[in-house]
Amino acid sequence: MPNIVVLGSGMAGFGAAYRLHAEGITPMIYEESGYHGGHTASFRYNSGFLYDIGPHISFTKDTRIQDLFADSVDQKYETVQINLNNYWNGYWPRHPVQLHLHGLPEDVIVRVIADFVEERQAPERAMRNYEDWLLASFGRTFAELFPMKYTRKYHLTTADNMSIDWLGPRIYRPSLEEMLRGALSSSSPHVHYITNFRYPTEGGFVSYLKKFVPMGNLKLNHEMVSLDPLARQIRFANGVQTNYDALVSSVPLPDLVRMIRGVPHDVLEASQRLACSTCVLVNFGVGREDLSSAHMSYFYDEDICFTRLSFPHMLSARNVPRGTGSIQAEVYFSDKYKPMTGSPEDWIDPVLRDLRRCGLLRDDDRILFRNAMLVRYANVIFDLERKTALETVHGYLEDVGIGYCGRYGEWGYLWTDEVFKSGESVAQKVLDRIR
Incomplete structure (x- = not known):
């Protein structure tokens, strides 16, 4: 042996x-x-609130993996139709933004579409980096207002310093017809690489490892x-x-x-x-469930400290005490590009402030739980x-x-x-x- x-x-x-x-x-x-699980670990606190290490969901199309994970939780999982949205300058467009421009300022929509059309008619652009890909895919206005901003918050460097090795299906390139429909109507179709996902009913995402743990001599x-x-x-x-x-x-x-x-x-x-990002996860337990209609929200404004929010109580009702809700905010740093300042706990109050600025939390909301955890390795920076x-x-x-x-x-x-x-x-x- x-x-x-x-x-x-x-x-x-x-x-x-x-x-x-x-x-x-x-x-x-x-x-x-x-504890076992690595980055797929889950933690339930004495308050009754459960949080994963970042937003973990299983949306694999591989039926073998689906069956393995389902068996690991004894077929006890939630199947959820995903809803994603974005926050930009006080607006809440659906995700991805390029398909849901409706409701944004008229002059922004006009400039986005005009640049998009102009870029489609321009000679083919050499793809030296991610910035070139964004400009060729969306035109300058959209690229600079949305994905280039998000890149600085999530990847912590600029788009011209990134390759395109990581893209795959992650960013949707629309046709002109799709972009126009999304600009003219609020009922444009949902197009995203995630449509629905599974999540364990009990115990958080780490439960998907339950049947595998005995297969090794764990120390x-x-x-x-x-x-x-x-x-x-x-x-x-x-x-x-x-x-x-x-x-x-x-x-x-x-x-x-x-x-x-x-x-x-x-x-x-x-x-x-x-290069890799470091993430401070700031978790809140709140005395009401109706915090968001979206399972995850992406934030482009660079004066808002967090980059993305998720709502664990919307993945499984067992993640929180009855009648409450939960929020997990992601604040990113990088030793190479944006060193972290202070301790993880120093970010609890800034996140709370910005949640109120966005209107997700009210001044009279009861905060039942709060903590912060440091994830030293978060996302690889390409x-x-x-x-x-x-x-x-x-x-x-x-x-x-x-x-x-x-x-x-x-x-x-x-x-x-x-x-x-x-x-x-x-x-x-x-x-x-x-x-």
């Missing part, structure tokens, strides 16, 4: 465990935290401090030392690389050029340095036989099902290598 070690107990780690379990192998899973509170790929040996902060025949890691690449003994300088330097830096890091890990998976191992923009399958895939590579 090969001794296979998995670092990290999130969706990717358990994807790997699931694949190994199918071959009769029970891997050792080491988790630095005192919590094991923070790795050193990895020797030649001796195939790992040391942990608690003094435990272990050897492995094969290794699967979902540890964020900058953290993983700096712990590898004998790592070449160019690989270490490349790992430090990989800046123009990412590609070459990542090739250097991944090439080295492959040379020394370290399997990498998950959002922060692949250093990509992976959704939940893709993260799970990433773990499965690297486990298969490990099996192929040791057979």
Whole structure:
């Protein structure tokens, strides 16, 4: 029986465990935290309010993954038709904005459509970066008023410093007819890569891992401090030392690389050029349910501190005490582009202030719960340095036989099902290598 070690107990780690379990192998899973789940963990507080680490929903079209997750929660899940909206200068257009211009100021609509038409008639633009793609897709007015602003808040850099590797279906490119319909009528159709989603009825998003946990020998509170790929040996902060025949890691690449003994300088330097956002999640429990008609809202105004809001009570009524509602706000930072100031708790009052400015909270609302948590690794930033830096890091890990998976191992923009399958895939590579 090969001794296979998995670092990290999130969706990717358990994807790997699931694949190994199918071959009769029970891997050792080491988790630095005192709980399993990684970024898919969920926390219920004494107040009765439950929050995930960021807005997690499952909208996969992969029926195999759908069935696996459904079985993990004993078929007890909510199926929800998604509703998304946006906030811009006091207006609340539906999402995506480019299909729902109706109700915005007339002069804005005219300029957006005029620029859109002009761009469609212009010679084809070279796609050097995300800014070029936005201008070619929407015209300058829309690009500058909406996605370029959101880029600075969410990705924390400018669109001309970003690649287009991450786009996929995430941003919809409309036809002129679609844009005109959305400008003339409030009843334009819903077009988005998410139409409906599933969410566990009980226990938050982490419940989707319930049936996978026994497939590995899980060791919590094991923070790795050193990895020797030649001796195939790992040391942990608690003094435990272990050897492995094969290794699967979902540890964020900058953290993983700096712990590898004998790592070449160019690989270490490349790992430090990989950019990622840090997120402060500010959570509120409120004494009423009717907080929003949308499950998530996107905020473009740069004088509003949060970038996105989600409403956990709208995912499952069991996430909150009866008759109450909940809000989770995301405030983004980046060591590379926008270093965080103060502590996570320092952002509770600014978020509360801006929730009232937007009209989502009233002055007389009862705030039943509040807290803030820091998510050190939030979203990979696809800046123009990412590609070459990542090739250097991944090439080295492959040379020394370290399997990498998950959002922060692949250093990509992976959704939940893709993260799970990433773990499965690297486990298969490990099996192929040791057979």
